[in-house]
Amino acid sequence: MPDPTARAMPDPTAFETAFEAAGHRLTRPRRVLAGLIEARDGAFSAADLEADAQGRQLGIGRATIFRTIELLAEIGALERIDLPTGDHAYVPCGPAHHHHVVCRGCSRSVEIGDLGLAAIARDVARRTGFRIDEHRLEMFGLCPDCRRALVPA
């Protein structure tokens, strides 16, 4: 009977590769958390991850969960977004500049490139006199699946 705490170790996941590429150790807790995050495939809160880990009785400390999230955000594999409710969530993503659309039904998230925002930022800079050096755009709505679920007929 396979030990549930020892996930079969298939190809290293994108997260595992990211850890090593950034010069960080690939430890058991990090591997487990990487697996849990990839299994979620969408925006999640720290509490979600905590519940996942606790549910499977993998003895992973809360501090480690927050540390791992922070580390992944630091190396650009994760990004923190702010839900309309005011809560924080995290979404897996690539390092290039981009934004997210998040489904309020299932939390699935899709990256959406910069769109015309850099140009808008320049425009705002010209009109306000501000020097803009950071911006954040988040969109919320319903993904195709959740839309269909809403109107089943």
Add this chain to the structure above:
Amino acid sequence: MPDPTARAMPDPTAFETAFEAAGHRLTRPRRVLAGLIEARDGAFSAADLEADAQGRQLGIGRATIFRTIELLAEIGALERIDLPTGDHAYVPCGPAHHHHVVCRGCSRSVEIGDLGLAAIARDVARRTGFRIDEHRLEMFGLCPDCRRALVPA
């Protein structure tokens, strides 16, 4: 000697008008907080307001501060924004749909209209299949004054 807790009552401020227009009582704590917020003229955190109120020894409870912020947000006189640090801040604003540019130096904030975002949202909807029903854009940088202060020569 004037009682420091009894602010001279000049023309009702925009906030005070907003309270009454929305059918809420105009109480002493609300008047005081409205004054403190207007004196700040920019983004502020709940803790800032708390410190202001406590510093002046106006016996205003913490709960009242949060309740008042929430109420002002509800009637559209205040909006919650998310700082790049992950903290929350609040900025005074009008009820029309708009976005904010916030100075990371002095917290001054400027409203910036919808820009082309509605069009971008439609574009994203078409490309992703999502139904977009909310978006949030925030820009951060340095206001003209803080820029000058940075390069005094």
Add this chain to the structure above:
DNA sequence: GTTGAATCGAGACCGTGTCTCACTTGGACC
């Protein structure tokens, strides 16, 4: 196999925000 720096788990701690509950007060009505 040894070694030590990186990482970990447990749990105390902190800050933001919410809730409860007994008390106060604004303002409508007389």
Add this chain to the structure above:
DNA sequence: GGTCCAAGTGAGACACGGTCTCGATTCAAC
């Protein structure tokens, strides 16, 4: 002006996300 009561208040307990500390563990380089 006085009465009245629903709306609002202050104090303090509470919930919760996130951080910090510290002694123990573990990865991975040698």
